[in-house]
Amino acid sequence: MRAAPSPEEIRRHNLGTLLRHVHLGGPASRATLAERMGLNRSTIMALTSDLTAAGLVTEELPKETRKAGRPSLVVRPESARVYVLALDVGADRLAVARIGLGGVILDRKDLPRPRGSFEPEDVLSQLSALARGLVRKARADTICVGVGVAFSGIIRQEDGVVRYGPNIGWVDVPFGEELSRRLGLGVQVAVGNDANLGALAERERGAGVGLDDLIYLHGDVGIGGGIIMGGRLLGGEGGYGGEVGHMVVNPGGRPCGCGSRGCLEAEGGERALIAASGRSLTDMSGREAVEVIVDAADRGDSTARDALHQVGDWLGYGVANLVNIFNPSMVIFGGVLREIYLGSAAQIRSRLALDGLTAAREGVKLRTSSLGDEATLVGAAELAFGDVLSDPLETLARVNVG
Amino acid sequence: MRAAPSPEEIRRHNLGTLLRHVHLGGPASRATLAERMGLNRSTIMALTSDLTAAGLVTEELPKETRKAGRPSLVVRPESARVYVLALDVGADRLAVARIGLGGVILDRKDLPRPRGSFEPEDVLSQLSALARGLVRKARADTICVGVGVAFSGIIRQEDGVVRYGPNIGWVDVPFGEELSRRLGLGVQVAVGNDANLGALAERERGAGVGLDDLIYLHGDVGIGGGIIMGGRLLGGEGGYGGEVGHMVVNPGGRPCGCGSRGCLEAEGGERALIAASGRSLTDMSGREAVEVIVDAADRGDSTARDALHQVGDWLGYGVANLVNIFNPSMVIFGGVLREIYLGSAAQIRSRLALDGLTAAREGVKLRTSSLGDEATLVGAAELAFGDVLSDPLETLARVNVG
Numbered sequence: 140m141r142a143a144p145s146p147e148e149i150r151r152h153n154l155g156t157l158l159r160h161v162h163l164g165g166p167a168s169r170a171t172l173a174e175r176m177g178l179n180r181s182t183i184m185a186l187t188s189d190l191t192a193a194g195l196v197t198e199e200l201p202k203e204t205r206k207a208g209r210p211s212l213v214v215r216p217e218s219a220r221v222y223v224l225a226l227d228v229g230a231d232r233l234a235v236a237r238i239g240l241g242g243v244i245l246d247r248k249d250l251p252r253p254r255g256s257f258e259p260e261d262v263l264s265q266l267s268a269l270a271r272g273l274v275r276k277a278r279a280d281t282i283c284v285g286v287g288v289a290f291s292g293i294i295r296q297e298d299g300v301v302r303y304g305p306n307i308g309w310v311d312v313p314f315g316e317e318l319s320r321r322l323g324l325g326v327q328v329a330v331g332n333d334a335n336l337g338a339l340a341e342r343e344r345g346a347g348v349g350l351d352d353l354i355y356l357h358g359d360v361g362i363g364g365g366i367i368m369g370g371r372l373l374g375g376e377g378g379y380g381g382e383v384g385h386m387v388v389n390p391g392g393r394p395c396g397c398g399s400r401g402c403l404e405a406e407g408g409e410r411a412l413i414a415a416s417g418r419s420l421t422d423m424s425g426r427e428a429v430e431v432i433v434d435a436a437d438r439g440d441s442t443a444r445d446a447l448h449q450v451g452d453w454l455g456y457g458v459a460n461l462v463n464i465f466n467p468s469m470v471i472f473g474g475v476l477r478e479i480y481l482g483s484a485a486q487i488r489s490r491l492a493l494d495g496l497t498a499a500r501e502g503v504k505l506r507t508s509s510l511g512d513e514a515t516l517v518g519a520a521e522l523a524f525g526d527v528l529s530d531p532l533e534t535l536a537r538v539n540v541g
Numbered sequence: 542m543r544a545a546p547s548p549e550e551i552r553r554h555n556l557g558t559l560l561r562h563v564h565l566g567g568p569a570s571r572a573t574l575a576e577r578m579g580l581n582r583s584t585i586m587a588l589t590s591d592l593t594a595a596g597l598v599t600e601e602l603p604k605e606t607r608k609a610g611r612p613s614l615v616v617r618p619e620s621a622r623v624y625v626l627a628l629d630v631g632a633d634r635l636a637v638a639r640i641g642l643g644g645v646i647l648d649r650k651d652l653p654r655p656r657g658s659f660e661p662e663d664v665l666s667q668l669s670a671l672a673r674g675l676v677r678k679a680r681a682d683t684i685c686v687g688v689g690v691a692f693s694g695i696i697r698q699e700d701g702v703v704r705y706g707p708n709i710g711w712v713d714v715p716f717g718e719e720l721s722r723r724l725g726l727g728v729q730v731a732v733g734n735d736a737n738l739g740a741l742a743e744r745e746r747g748a749g750v751g752l753d754d755l756i757y758l759h760g761d762v763g764i765g766g767g768i769i770m771g772g773r774l775l776g777g778e779g780g781y782g783g784e785v786g787h788m789v790v791n792p793g794g795r796p797c798g799c800g801s802r803g804c805l806e807a808e809g810g811e812r813a814l815i816a817a818s819g820r821s822l823t824d825m826s827g828r829e830a831v832e833v834i835v836d837a838a839d840r841g842d843s844t845a846r847d848a849l850h851q852v853g854d855w856l857g858y859g860v861a862n863l864v865n866i867f868n869p870s871m872v873i874f875g876g877v878l879r880e881i882y883l884g885s886a887a888q889i890r891s892r893l894a895l896d897g898l899t900a901a902r903e904g905v906k907l908r909t910s911s912l913g914d915e916a917t918l919v920g921a922a923e924l925a926f927g928d929v930l931s932d933p934l935e936t937l938a939r940v941n942v943g
Contacts, residue, residue: 143545293900302900352778364866368777373770375868376754379900380770382865387858387896389792399896456789463784464766464866466777494789494801498695498704498781 150186151530153178157186158195159528161216162241163343168201170211187214193535194282195221195240195527216241220281223523224270224324226288227333227516228262229474230306230360231425235269237277238520240284240527242344244513246273251424257307259314267321274324284538285326287523288318289333289515291359296378299330305385305396306360326538329522333357335372335381336518337473337508338365344517346471346509353469354461355508356383357515358476360425361396362404362457368465384408388456406453409475415446429475433482451483455490458505462491466499473508474515480507552588553932555580559588560597561930563618564643565745570603572613582613589616595937596684597623597642597929618643622683625925626672626726628690629735629918630664631876632708632762633827637671639679640922642686642929644746646915648675653826659709661716669723676726686940687728689925690720691735691917693761698780701732707787707798708762728940731924735759737774737783738920739875739910740767746919748873748911755871756863757910758785759917760878762827763798764806764859770867786810790858808855811877817848831877835884853885857892860907864893868901875910876917882909 144152156176161167167175173183190196198212218239227234229252236247248269274283292304299315319328338347338355347353347367355365364383366373373380384404385397392401393411405411409425416432423431435443458470472480480487484505491500508514527534546554558578563569569577575585592598600614620641629636631654638649650671676685694706701717721730740749740757749755749769757767766785768775775782786806787799794803795813807813811827818834825833837845860872874882882889886907893902910916929936 293898295900303898305898366866368770368775368782369773371771373867375770375901376870376904377868377900379898380866380868382868382898382901385865385896385898386862388789390790390858397898456792460788460862461866463787464768464782464863465775466779466782466784468778494787496695496705496707496781496784496787496799498697498779499777499784502778 151533153182153186154189154531155529157183157214158190158216158240158531161196161214162524162528165241166213166215168211168213169198172214187212190214190531193532195531195535218243219245219278221284221527222277222281223285223287223520224273224283224322225516225520225523226266226270226286226318227519228266228288228290229333229515230257230291230304233262233266233269234516235266235273236516236520237273238517238523240524242517242520244516246276247516248273259309259312259317263314263317263321267318270322282535282538283324283326284527284534285523285525286319286322286324286328287336287519287521288315288328288330289336289519289522290314290330291333291361291363293379293382294330294332296329296331299328301330302379327526329525331519331522332363332365332381333359333515333518334363334365334473336365336522337363337510337514338367338471338518339372339521340510340514340518341471341473341508342367343521344510345514346506347469350468352465352467353471354383354465354467355471355473355514356458356476358408358472358474358479360409362408362476364461366465366467368467383457383461386457386460388453388460403453403457407450407457407479409479411453412446412450412479415449416443417446426475429478433478436482447479447483448486450479451486452490454479454483455487456494458487459491459494459500462495462500462503466502468502469504469506471506471508473510474512477507477511480505553935555584555588556591556933557931559585559616560592560618560642560933563598563616564926564930567643568615568617570613570615571600574616589614592616592933595934597933597937620645621647621680623686623929624679624683625687625689625922626675626685626724627918627922627925628668628672628688629921630668630690630692631735631917632659632693632706635664635668635671636918637668637675638918638922639675640919640925642926644919644922646918648678649918650675661711661714661719665716665719665723669720672724684937684940685726685728686929686936687925687927688721688724688726688730689738689921689923690717690730690732691738691921691924692716692732693735693763693765695781695784696732696734698731698733701730703732704781729928731927733921733924734765734767734783735761735917735920736765736767736875738767738924739765739912739916740769740873740920741774741923742912742916742920743873743875743910744769745923746912747916748908749871752870754867754869755873756785756867756869757873757875757916758878760810760874760876760881762811764810764878766863768867768869770869785859785863788859788862790855790862805855805859809852809859809881811881813855814848814852814881817851818845819848828877831880835880838884849881849885850888852881853888854892856881856885857889858896860889861893861896861902864897864902864905868904870904871906871908873908873910875912876914879909879913882907
């Protein structure tokens with residue numbers, strides 16, 4: 140049992156909590172905030188005037204009100220002024236966005252994966268050029284309070300080192316540090332695994348709002364997993380947990396980028412689908428190829444249907460295993476797995492019915508990502524907003540000096 | 542942020558914490574307890590005199606002391622007086638023990654699994670007869686403060702219903718309630734999954750002391766998993782998580798008791814080992830058969846060696862999958878998997894090296910259960926001690942009335 144917090148600690152905590160409410164829940168009246176936070180209106184007023192003075196929120200009269208008496212002012216996040224940079228490094232594309240407080244995407248640039256080379260040097264210079272471009276276009280009175288990166292690989296979160304990128308060939312690249320140096324924005328660059336960040340994003344703003352036990356499966360060239368159990372992201376000893384794409388579902392099966400064989404991502408991912416449908420990637424991205432195959436199957440193409448059936452069966456083994464191991468309330472299919480799931484849901488569900496234990500599967504819902512293409516980017520933004528949401532005034536003061 | 546706790550809440554919390562210290566750490570001087578709990582000696586004295594008056598601890602002068610001045614009294618748990626009943630229902634045996642505060646096994650009775658029938662009615666009457674026998678033998682001044690059951694199946698922990706016992710054929714049996722009625726001891730009967738309880742026991746008193754991220758694999762006829770992540774047992778939505786024995790490692794492989802094929806327990810468990818070594822179970826238990834096979838392999842029997850090699854390979858796939866998914870700091874092999882691991886460690890390790898991602902496996906230790914045959918029973922006891930350790934005086938008052 141800890142000592143009672145000081146008034147200053149309480150104020151700081153309350154400032155962060157209030158800002159988080161309007162960041163995640165959208166504009167809200169002082170009266171609503173007072174009720175949600177269990178505080179009286181004079182405390183809320185003191186908090187909102189601090190946040191207003193710092194330029195983090197504005198307060199205004201509601202557009203209309205039905206109640207008699209003095210209306211409660213509405214508190215809005217300063218979405219156009221306070222923003223983060225969110226970066227997404229997939230094996231097949233780079234994306235950079237300016238995302239305003241409240242989760243508004245203000246501006247976004249995408250770059251398809253450069254054919255062939257995916258060297259750290261190239262990725263770093265392309266990313267920082269994209270990011271600096273977005274910052275330059277922003278109004279002069281705006282302020283960047285953090286940078287977050289969703290990376291398709293195994294990340295050491297403390298320092299943003301990419302321990303391993305199975306589909307891009309990176310090993311122990313000091314990515315976060317180097318990106319921070321090149322951006323020169325004076326703010327922290329936080330790096331996380333893309334599937335982990337997608338899971339957080341779906342829980343805060345997507346298909347999994349309010350759920351404590353969910354699994355987010357992210358399809359890029361490979362398959363990543365973000366697992367939230369008891370409301371917390373599963374990390375394991377070094378924070379490297381969640382690598383469900385390298386669960387072997389078919390011993391001795393198709394070779395995987397990690398050096399093993401029969402991994403879930405080798406049997407149930409984009410590459411397997413493209414190979415099984417007899418296509419190649421000469422003139423389109425993996426993402427586009429998957430869409431073409433799912434469309435073809437919808438139109439009755441039997442090769443495409445068989446390919447989806449086969450890949451869906453392996454995905455079903457993976458999902459059944461995860462359901463038996465985790466007893467989640469939801470499994471969310473994101474990235475390119477969103478399309479693959481839509482084309483093979485029957486097969487996945489039938490595998491789950493066969494191989495999932497009743498108690499473990501009876502409550503589970505299978506869903507597609509509701510943030511779609513933006514899940515990992517939104518997750519990167521939430522990572523970047525972490526500091527300002529836990530200590531708003533201190534973070535803003537630090538950024539303004541930096 | 543919660544309101545500050547009342548003095549009475551603080552006292553109750555401190556009483557529980559102090560009792561837990563001597564329960565898990567053994568006898569300790571008042572001075573040591575003061576240091577560990579960050580409290581002053583007069584507060585410790587007040588707490589220990591309350592616990593002494595309740596008969597939960599005794600205080601005595603240390604046997605010898607090297608320091609000058611008044612020696613600090615040593616606080617001991619009343620192991621001989623305050624106990625719980627711990628029950629273990631495996632698919633191949635029943636065990637009941639009286640376990641004293643501090644974790645001392647005071648008395649124990651085992652019953653091999655009745656050949657053939659494993660009906661709830663038989664198990665309930667055998668268990669309650671065993672348990673009542675132990676209680677009758679206890680001294681008149683002793684007191685039972687709880688009953689805990691480790692059950693080899695999927696348990697709904699709120700009410701002790703056995704949702705599913707894959708190797709005994711039970712579905713939705715109201716086991717805890719019925720056992721409580723038959724025991725008539727006036728104390729709560731808490732039921733948990735045996736592997737989950739084994740995991741807790743190994744973390745509190747066994748191979749995993751001090752670890753926050755560990756996986757305990759329990760071999761009975763099947764394979765159960767207890768997974769502790771971030772210091773908390775992984776439960777999932779309904780508390781049914783951890784069923785790693787029904788992860789399919791070999792699609793289309795050996796039939797499993799759950800109705801599926803190629804599950805980890807069907808390929809890497811006791812039955813698979815016995816089948817692969819060409820033995821049958823006419824004159825010995827599965828546990829004994831496993832010991833015979835591991836002994837034979839040690840003496841160079843090539844059939845036994847091949848059988849262990851094959852089973853170890855499947856276990857290795859399971860372990861590698863779990864390491865990739867969880868990045869645990871330790872995997873502990875308990876129950877009959879202890880012996881199987883000892884006979885096939887090289888194969889398991891080699892699979893892990895091939896199929897585990899470097900970042901996920903580099904920190905992991907593979908260990909055998911250090912509580913051995915007692916892990917699940919000790920876990921059941923810890924479950925039963927839960928109430929008295931969180932609110933000692935209130936629990937004792939309730940039990941004394943009941």
